[in-house]
Amino acid sequence: MKTWLRFPPVVWAWLLGGLLFRGVVAWGLPPGFDEAYYYLYSRHLSWSYFDHPPIAAWTTGLGWWLTGWIAPLTIRLGALVLYTVSIALLYRTAVWLFDDRTGILTVAIASLTPLFWIAFGILTAPDNGLIFFWTLTLYLSAREFIPPPNSRLQPANTNDYRPSYRIALIGLAVGLACLSKYHGFILGAGLVGFCAMNGRSRRALGSPWIGVALGLCALALVPVLIWNSQHDWISFRFQLSARFEGTPAAAQPFQWLQVLSTWLVGVAYLFPSMGFLVWAALGRSLLHQARHWVQPPFTLSERRQRDRDALILWLSVPIAVGFTLLGGKQPIYPAWPAPGLWGITLLLAAWASQWRGVVMRRWLLTSGAAIATLALVAFLHVTVGLLQKPGNYSLFGGFVAPSADGSTALIDVMQLRSRVTADAPLLAALRDTDFIFTDEFYLSAYVDMALRPLLSQPITCFSQDPRGFAFWDRSGNWVGQSAVYLTLASLHPSVDEAAAEFAPEFDAIAPLGEITLTRGGEPVETLWAYRATALQRPYAFPYP
Structure with missing residues (x-):
């Protein structure tokens, strides 16, 4: 060795x-x-x-x-x-x-x-x-x-x-x-x-x-x-x-x-x-x-x-x-x-x-210098919005609006954790509920990463693309219990539409609050929270 x-x-x-x-x-x-x-x-x-x-x-x-x-x-x-x-x-x-x-x-x-x-x-x-x-x-x-x-x-x-x-x-x-x-x-x-x-x-x-x-x-x-x-x-x-079935690529x-x-x-x-x-x-x-x-x-x-x-x-x-x-x-x-x-x-x-x-040395040096420069620009943009318009750290005033920037889809879980910690009413509601769910498997994952150090409630996903959540599902044990539903504003045209999707699954569902996530001092995403009362039935996943 x-x-x-x-x-x-x-x-x-x-x-x-x-x-x-x-x-x-x-x-x-x-x-x-x-x-x-x-x-x-x-x-x-x-x-x-x-x-x-x-x-x-x-x-x-x-x-x-x-x-x-x-x-x-x-x-x-x-x-x-x-x-x-x-x-x-x-x-x-x-x-x-x-x-x-x-x-x-x-x-x-x-x-x-x-x-x-x-x-x-x-x-x-x-x-x-x-x-x-x-x-x-x-x-x-x-x-x-x-x-x-x-x-x-x-x-x-x-x-x-x-x-x-x-x-x-x-x-x-x-x-x-x-x-x-x-x-x-x-x-x-x-x-x-x-x-x-x-x-x-x-x-x-x-x-x-x-x-x-x-x-x-x-x-x-x-x-x-x-x-x-x-x-x-x-x-x-x-x-x-x-x-591949049912996708445009299949045909x-x-x-x-x-x-x-x-x-x-x-x-x-x-x-x-x-x-x-x-x-x-x-x-x-x-x-x-x-x-x-x-x-x-x-x-x-x-x-x-x-x-x-x-x-x-x-x-x-x-x-x-x-x-x-x-x-x-x-x-x-x-x-x-x-x-x-x-x-x-x-x-x-x-x-x-x-x-x-x-x-050989010229090839490695020029490649390394170019890669390092582009990597630094990309890293600073994703983390602080270097190319974002507007933004506190924008280069030359920025070039791309947050709404047109795909990198804003990445959720800063550390920022989300700190924002929830600072929002006492929302944190109390999350700790008092029976379970938490979102409407996207990746969003449930982000929420779990952000909130797990703060609370112990189960976090799941109610979606027709649930991935592993369909096998980790315990919604049969939650019938009659209440939940907090979290979703992203970018996924829905309005607050009411986001709530309407799951209205048939609960006795009642009502807005609870929202959290704004920022990058470079500018809002890039909003998390909407809803209180959902009394789950009516186990959620129907497409599989297994």
């Missing part, structure tokens, strides 16, 4: 500097919709969940379980730590497959690329565990299937490979990747594809260790299988088909123009100076593989290079290219193909290590 932790000073600088930078952003950035929702996972611990496996609950809960403090920073602590370890693993993988210079460049690329350090390293999400176990799988596979760069003059048909215990560890790592996010199944399929198509590594598929690997992988999946068997396999049905034909648009959006999130080169490195390696098919390698060194790149491609291309192509059928999140692009950074780093030093 001590040897494994011996990194060059420059690597430690990237790891610790990146951790510090991401920690500051994690502290100040309001939680996103999904982040607040994953916080609820950590409050409702279960074998699995409607839309994701359970590891997201553990990584999100780690910080506030340890500290007892519910805040944006604490729910992101797991993401901060796991991403740092993931980069360290990626460095070790690069050194084994290539050399020290490539390892250092890999760390630099992973630390600078915005899509990676935001989606994997700041925001709490299933991707935090996925990218850690994905990288661990890649590292173990490299050590198992790619020999050290010795015996360069041996014939390429030399086959001295003997399957080892690492195959069992690979099976466990793949299982835990699946327990983080269902993308892990694609990782496992890619690994099997590599072994099946590679003459040297094919021995692994007939080894007794493969049985152990399958057993450990299945053992890791037990929580997901137990929960889904109890809920009519709804997670798999949702992920594979139900989430939309495949469009190559949409693929191009999806690809360009992904490049933008990677940052163009990184994104275009990541995809160029992928294409370059695919061409090299095609050349090896036409002209097989002659020496062991050439075969090692072919197998090394093939391993990376088999674990990366299916998800990177597959989800990009899916964008031709329906909108996708940029984070969906990102795990595959994460692996391609190894190929980009190896390519960049061959450039002239001045070119």
Whole structure:
């Protein structure tokens, strides 16, 4: 372990500097919709969940379980730590497959690329565990299937490979990747594809260790299988088909123009100076593989290079290219193909290590400076309204009105907590009620984050898009009880319309008060509160 932790000073600088930078952003950035929702996972611990496996609950809960403090920073602590370890693993993988210079460049690329350090390293999400176990799988596979760069003059048909215990560890790592996010199944399929198509590594598929690997992988999946068997396999049905049914995308034909648009959006999130080169490195390696098919390698060194790149491609291309192509059928999140692009950074780093030093340094410095500047502007805008018009901290008087600014949808839970604390009548009503509900799953999550330190009443969501709330529902026990209903002014045309939606569910519902949230000294959102008397019946969710 001590040897494994011996990194060059420059690597430690990237790891610790990146951790510090991401920690500051994690502290100040309001939680996103999904982040607040994953916080609820950590409050409702279960074998699995409607839309994701359970590891997201553990990584999100780690910080506030340890500290007892519910805040944006604490729910992101797991993401901060796991991403740092993931980069360290990626460095070790690069050194084994290539050399020290490539390892250092890999760390630099992973630390600078915005899509990676935001989606994997700041925001709490299933991707935090996925990218850690994905990288661990890649590292173990490299050590198992790619020999050290010795015996360069041996014939390429030399086959001295003997399957080892690492195959069992690979099976466990793949299982835990699946327990983080269902993308892990694609990782496992890619690994099997590599072994099946590679003459040297094919021995692994007939080894007794493969049985152990399958057993450990299945053992890791037990929580997901137990929960889904109890809920009519709804997670798999949702992920594979139900989430797309009834949407405009379901009837939309495949469009190559949409693929191009999806690809360009992904490049933008990677940052163009990184994104275009990541995809160029992928294409370059695919061409090299095609050349090896036409002209097989002659020496062991050439075969090692072919197998090394093939391993990376088999674990990366299916998800990177597959989800990009899916964008031709329906909108996708940029984070969906990102795990595959994460692996391609190894190929980009190896390519960049061959450039002239001045070119490589100029690329990293200019990219880093541009990314840091844009990140600072974005951070200051989201937190204090740097580009907001009007605002106390607006740059040049501001450029965008709060009503036209999507970033105002992020709720500052710390501000909401302080505003409720200062509103004594509302706080008293919240503490005296039997339960609290909202009409959006993400809003209930925000409210829980903000109010949980102040009160103990159950907080739920009455909505036809309830996500996990449909499985955490206890409204059958609340019939005849009273509630406080909270909603956002931006979701409704009027106070009366917001109340009318739930009037049939209660004996009476009446306005209780409101809370105004500000950014840069200007109102950006209003929270309406209602007193709802005597729930008439359990709320009817669309599932399970």
